[in-house]
Each structure stands twice: as structure tokens, then as C-alpha cells.
Amino acid sequence: MNKINLLLLLALTSCLTLSAHARDKRDYHDMVYDSGCKTCHDQGAKRFPSDQACLQCHDMSELAEQTKREGHDAKQNPHDSMHYGQEAPCMECHGEHTPKQAICMDCHNFDYPKFKH
Amino acid sequence: MQTRRSFLKLGAGAAAAGALVPFATHASPSDIKWDEEHEIIIVGSGFAGLAAAVEAGKLGAKDVVVFEKLGVYGGNSTLNAGQACFANTDLQKKLGIEDSAELMVQDQLKSGRGYASEVLLRHSAELGPYIYQLTKDCGCIYRDHIINTGGTSATRSHQVVERSGSGFIRPMLKTARSYGVKTKIRHKFEGLITAKDGSVLGIKVRRGYHFGHEDSGELINVRALRGVLIATGGFGANVSFRQALDPNLGPEVGCTNARGATGDGLIAMLAEGAMPVHLSFIQSGPWASPDEGGFGYGAGFSLYNFPHSIAIDRSTGQRFMNETADRKTRADLEVQRRDKDGKPNPALLIAPKHEAQKDPSLENVLRYKVAWEFDSVEAIAKHFEVPLKPLKKQIEDWNTYVKAGEDPQFGKRMNMSTGIYLTPPFIVQRLWPKVHYCQGGIQINTKAEVIAAKTGKKIPGLYAAGEVSGGIHGVSRLGGCSTPECMAFGVTAARSMMKA
Ligand SMILES: Cc1cc2nc3c(=O)[nH]c(=O)nc-3n(C[C@H](O)[C@H](O)[C@H](O)COP(=O)(O)OP(=O)(O)OC[C@H]3O[C@@H](n4cnc5c(N)ncnc54)[C@H](O)[C@@H]3O)c2cc1C
Numbered sequence: 001m002n003k004i005n006l007l008l009l010l011a012l013t014s015c016l017t018l019s020a021h022a023r024d025k026r027d028y029h030d031m032v033y034d035s036g037c038k039t040c041h042d043q044g045a046k047r048f049p050s051d052q053a054c055l056q057c058h059d060m061s062e063l064a065e066q067t068k069r070e071g072h073d074a075k076q077n078p079h080d081s082m083h084y085g086q087e088a089p090c091m092e093c094h095g096e097h098t099p100k101q102a103i104c105m106d107c108h109n110f111d112y113p114k115f116k117h
Numbered sequence: 118m119q120t121r122r123s124f125l126k127l128g129a130g131a132a133a134a135g136a137l138v139p140f141a142t143h144a145s146p147s148d149i150k151w152d153e154e155h156e157i158i159i160v161g162s163g164f165a166g167l168a169a170a171v172e173a174g175k176l177g178a179k180d181v182v183v184f185e186k187l188g189v190y191g192g193n194s195t196l197n198a199g200q201a202c203f204a205n206t207d208l209q210k211k212l213g214i215e216d217s218a219e220l221m222v223q224d225q226l227k228s229g230r231g232y233a234s235e236v237l238l239r240h241s242a243e244l245g246p247y248i249y250q251l252t253k254d255c256g257c258i259y260r261d262h263i264i265n266t267g268g269t270s271a272t273r274s275h276q277v278v279e280r281s282g283s284g285f286i287r288p289m290l291k292t293a294r295s296y297g298v299k300t301k302i303r304h305k306f307e308g309l310i311t312a313k314d315g316s317v318l319g320i321k322v323r324r325g326y327h328f329g330h331e332d333s334g335e336l337i338n339v340r341a342l343r344g345v346l347i348a349t350g351g352f353g354a355n356v357s358f359r360q361a362l363d364p365n366l367g368p369e370v371g372c373t374n375a376r377g378a379t380g381d382g383l384i385a386m387l388a389e390g391a392m393p394v395h396l397s398f399i400q401s402g403p404w405a406s407p408d409e410g411g412f413g414y415g416a417g418f419s420l421y422n423f424p425h426s427i428a429i430d431r432s433t434g435q436r437f438m439n440e441t442a443d444r445k446t447r448a449d450l451e452v453q454r455r456d457k458d459g460k461p462n463p464a465l466l467i468a469p470k471h472e473a474q475k476d477p478s479l480e481n482v483l484r485y486k487v488a489w490e491f492d493s494v495e496a497i498a499k500h501f502e503v504p505l506k507p508l509k510k511q512i513e514d515w516n517t518y519v520k521a522g523e524d525p526q527f528g529k530r531m532n533m534s535t536g537i538y539l540t541p542p543f544i545v546q547r548l549w550p551k552v553h554y555c556q557g558g559i560q561i562n563t564k565a566e567v568i569a570a571k572t573g574k575k576i577p578g579l580y581a582a583g584e585v586s587g588g589i590h591g592v593s594r595l596g597g598c599s600t601p602e603c604m605a606f607g608v609t610a611a612r613s614m615m616k617a
């Protein structure tokens with residue numbers, strides 16, 4: 001039991017230190033990294049962050065406002081879409097450590113020029 | 118230190134819960150450590166699941182939960198084209214369309230080629246006007262236009278203004294919640310918990326599940342007081358499963374389904390001895406485009422234009438099918454369009470712009486490069502390498518059919534193309550079928566009860582509705598006929614559970 005604990009501890013510590021350096025990350029999230037994995041990984045380092053994690057700093061209705069589209073594209077606002085409204089959790093389209101693409105792209109050839117993979 | 122300790126604690130908890138619930142659990146209720154308990158459990162948040170949730174709410178259920186494995190609600194239903202066939206509605210009457218539930222059943226029996234279930238079709242057709250009203254009461258708004266979806270003897274496909282199933286899903290989700298229904302994403306159904314006599318007590322759920330990460334989250338046991346409704350949809354997105362059933366449906370054929378259409382509910386019910394029906398009858402959509410993923414915009418464009426347009430084989434420059442035949446007929450013929458090496462050579466749908474522009478999808482298909490505009494037959498022939506002479510002749514011939522109101526080539530119903538001549542400029546979209554709908558599934562009866570293979574009798578406590586159920590449509594389902602059926606059996610399941 002002690003051995004296992006020790007192993008886990010080692011694994012976790014290395015994850016904590018690694019993350020600040022080697023992992024894929026977004027530059028504008030630098031300060032979040034500075035305050036540690038736990039800032040986003042609110043359910044433990046080995047688990048996905050909760051769907052509320054990103055919303056500690058980001059506000060869905062503000063994002064919806066920022067990505068608002070006009071006229072023909074009005075319903076293609078990824079943060080307020082025709083299919084999912086404002087309910088699609090961030091992690092359906094965005095990954096911090098893994099490249100992802102918007103779920104809309106499963107069926108549509110949309111162009112989201114500002115989307116970061 | 119705090120994080121590590123709580124992580125370890127959580128990890129141990131998850132492992133213990135896992136140990137209590139091996140895959141198929143047969144137990145007595147008192148043996149099981151229940152983490153949650155609900156009056157009605159609904160698995161899946163598509164048409165079937167949400168119609169059941171709304172109806173249960175209407176009937177006064179106090180504690181209904183909907184579990185959805187993905188991060189978003191609605192499954193295939195929210196991607197759907199928003200078309201629903203109802204017979205005998207006030208809108209049909211207003212537009213002077215004569216129709217009846219009986220006629221709708223007859224059309225569907227024909228397309229089912231002797232394999233459809235007359236009782237289940239009739240049950241759902243008769244509930245049609247009720248469902249039409251229920252959706253309106255939820256706040257769904259229908260267009261004034263009724264669509265002809267192919268294979269029908271009366272025009273009966275009612276469409277919501279969004280022209281997408283989200284026009285049903287979002288108001289229904291809102292209505293369900295207004296009745297106090299709890300809706301939970303990232304909760305994956307993992308299996309049924311049954312008593313020794315086979316009756317269903319509850320389900321195992323993976324809470325905190327992230328799609329594609331099968332070990333994410335933790336397992337919990339959820340007890341159902343009145344029953345469990347499995348409304349998990351089809352398995353079109355599960356390539357190995359569908360190809361095992363129909364070898365023609367490998368990865369070369371695309372798929373219109375949502376990511377979650379992997380057949381989980383079906384597979385779990387089969388594991389508990391439910392009766393499988395027609396699993397190999399898998400339908401491909403003949404209106405799909407290979408130039409975008411999923412259902413996209415092309416499908417809406419071709420659905421609108423098929424009645425007054427022609428589909429051309431690129432190597433011959435000629436028509437090869439009745440463009441409004443039922444889906445199987447068309448998809449089977451389309452997938453045979455090949456070049457001399459046997460590689461897919463998708464057919465061309467050629468539509469007259471003067472008519473195509475009446476539908477909002479034109480703008481989308483042009484903008485997203487799913488269709489292209491051409492000023493002349495020559496330009497089409499050049500761009501797609503189609504032999505010019507036969508193509509020209511085919512278009513001239515077609516226009517004489519429009520004038521005569523009769524199609525001697527393929528016997529197409531011509532009343533939808535009256536006065537609509539195929540003249541330039543043209544809009545052209547490529548056609549290649551995509552796996553779309555699973556006719557097969559587990560067997561249910563007119564109470565939405567699941568039937569056991571061993572006894573032919575119901576499995577107590579277990580209900581199913583929607584695409585996960587099978588045998589209703591037989592060999593081929595008509596367009597616009599899943600929505601009303603999913604909702605009809607969802608409603609039926611709620612009524613049955615409220616009586617249980
Ligand atoms: C793109 C497209 C367009 C269509 N257009 C039309 C149309 O216009 N008219 C028409 O009549 N029919 C149409 N169809 C068919 C029709 O939409 C579907 O048959 C119908 O939506 C199925 O509804 P459902 O409730 O059975 O399943 P779904 O809507 O697929 O819902 C099932 C839900 O269960 C979830 N689920 C699966 N497994 C689990 C699990 N283990 N745990 C928890 N949740 C789970 C899924 O993620 C999904 O959200 C279309 C289908 C597609 C794909």
C-alpha cells in the first residue's frame with residue numbers, strides 16, 4: 001500500500017511539474033498554469049475538468065456576444081447555435097492539451113477563422 | 118496534498134462501485150447499493166426520450182431523469198432535417214391535401230416490402246395529430262409549406278421553420294425542464310440491472326463520461342421505480358457493428374449520424390435477452406453529398422429539388438433512377454455509379470436555379486461548396502467530364518416529360534414539377550449515399566414494452582422507443598417518418614410507465 005501510494009505520488013508530482021513546461025498549452029492561459037493544474041482540473045489531475053471549470057473565467061453569454069454573427073450566419077454562432085443554444089460545454093469543441101475542432105464541422109464546411117486547434 | 122488525497126479517495130470509491138456492478142447484474146434490489154433513485158429513467162435525449170419526458174411531465178410524474186452520454190442534447194434528432202409526416206392535420210386541410218392515417222400506413226407498408234409492422238405503424242400514424250399538437254404546445258413552429266419526401270401518395274411532411282430537428286429538440290427540452298424533468302449530460306448508460314426473474318430494476322451509469330474516453334467518470338447504480346426507457350437511437354456511427362450486419366456499409370459509405378449513435382442501448386438490451394429484429398436493414402440516404410460531412414446542407418437542397426430535377430450518371434450523361442422513388446431504390450442505384458476502375462463516381466443532381474432559389478438551402482450549398490452554379494449544359498459537361506450530347510438530349514427529353522406531365526423513363530410522379538422546366542442557369546450537386554437510419558433494433562409492442570426473445574413476452578420494467586426499436590418500417594423507412602414514430606412511442610412509453 002505504501003509503495004503504491006509512493007508511486008502515485010511520484011506520478012502526480014511529475015505531472016504537476018511537467019505540465020508547466022512540456023505540455024501543449026495556450027499562451028494566453030499562462031497565468032492559469034502558474035497557479036497549478038488544479039485551477040482547471042477541479043476534479044483531480046487525472047480527470048477531465050468539470051464543465052464549469054472554464055466558466056470560472058469565461059462567461060457563456062459574453063462569449064456568445066463576442067462571436068455573434070449577422071444575417072445569413074446568425075444561427076452559426078458557435079456559442080449560441082441553432083442545435084445547442086448556449087448549452088454546448090466548452091470541451092465539446094476546445095481542448096487545452098489536445099487539438100480539437102468545433103462539433104459543427106462534423107456536418108458543415110463552416111469557416112471559423114479565429115478558431116485555434 | 119489536498120488534491121492528491123481527494124484524488125486517491127475518489128479513485129478508491131470508483132473502484133469499489135465498479136466491483137459491486139459487474140456487466141450484467143442479476144440481483145435482488147436489496148443486494149444493490151443504489152446511488153440514485155428516480156420514478157422514471159429515460160436514457161437518451163432525442164425525440165423518443167424527450168417526447169417521453171414531456172408526456173410523463175404532463176401526466177404528473179414527479180421525478181423523471183434523462184441521461185445523455187454526450188456533452189450535448191438531442192442526438193440524431195437535433196441534426197435531423199426537421200421533417201415529420203403527419204396525416205390528417207389542420208395544415209394539410211388548409212392546403213387542400215387529402216390524407217389519412219390509413220393511407221400513411223399503406224405507403225409505409227409498401228416501402229417496407231412486406232417486412233414492416235402494420236400494428237406499430239398504425240399505432241404511430243394514429244397518434245400523429247396528437248404529436249403534431251404536442252410539439253406545437255411545446256413551442257415548435259411549423260412552416261406553411263408541406264414537403265413531398267418520396268414514396269408517398271400524399272404530400273405530408275410537415276417541417277419546423279428551423280428546417281432542423283433542433284426546432285423540435287430545444288422547445289421540447291425546455292418544456293420537459295419546465296415540468297421538473299432532470300436532464301443530465303455526460304451520463305453514459307452502461308447496462309441494465311435486472312432481478313433474478315429478468316425484470317429490470319435500474320441501470321448502471323457512468324457519471325462524468327467524456328465521449329471517446331471509455332474509462333472516464335465513475336459508475337453509479339440508479340434505481341427506477343416505474344421503469345426504464347431506452348431511447349438511445351441507432352448504431353449508424355458504429356462502423357464495425359453495421360458492417361458486420363451489412364458488408365456493403367464499410368467506411369467508403371459515409372454517415373449522417375451524431376457521434377453517439379453507436380448502438381449502446383441496443384447492445385445492452387440484446388445482452389439481457391431482448392428480441393432482435395431486422396438488424397441488417399440499414400438505410401442509406403440518397404440525398405447526401407460527398408463534399409461535406411454528415412447530413413450537412415446538401416441533403417436539404419436535394420430533398421427540395423428532387424421532384425423537379427434530374428440525377429445524371431457522369432459516365433453516360435443520362436438519368437438512372439426515379440428521383441422521388443423510396444430511399445433504398447435510389448441509394449442502391451447511386452452507389453452503383455462507378456468509374457471504369459470501380460471507384461465511386463458520384464451522380465450529379467441538376468436543378469434549375471429559377472426553382473432552386475425558392476428554397477433557403479441554395480445559398481448554403483453554394484457558399485459552402487456543396488453545389489455549383491453553371492450557365493449552360495456545356496459548362497456542366499466540361500466541369501464534370503460528362504458526355505455532352507447525351508446530356509443535352511436527356512435535358513431536352515426531360516422537359517418534354519414536364520410538359521406532358523408524365524415520365525416514360527422512370528414513372529416519376531410529375532405533379533410536383535408542373536411548369537418547372539430544366540433551363541439554365543443550373544445548380545449541380547454531387548450525390549453519394551450515406552448511412553442514415555437503422556430500421557432494425559429490438560422488438561417492442563404497442564405499449565412500447567420490450568419483448569424477450571426467449572418467451573415472446575415483455576421484459577418487465579423495460580421500455581424502448583425510437584430508432585433503437587426495430588421492425589416497424591421493414592426494409593425501408595420513408596422520409597419524414599421517423600420523427601413521428603420516435604415521438605409516438607416515446608409518448609406511449611411514458612403512458613405505460615405512468616400506469617405501471
Ligand atoms: C442528419 C439526420 C437527418 C434526419 N432527418 C430526418 C427528418 O427530417 N425526418 C425524419 O423523420 N427523420 C429524420 N432522420 C431520422 C431521425 O432523426 C432519427 O431516426 C431520430 O432522430 C432518432 O431519434 P431517437 O430519439 O431514437 O434517437 P436520437 O435522437 O439519436 O437520440 C439518442 C440519444 O441517446 C444518446 N445515447 C446513446 N447511447 C447512450 C448511452 N449509452 N447513454 C446515454 N445516452 C446515450 C445519444 O447520444 C443520443 O443523444 C434524420 C436522421 C439524421 C441523422
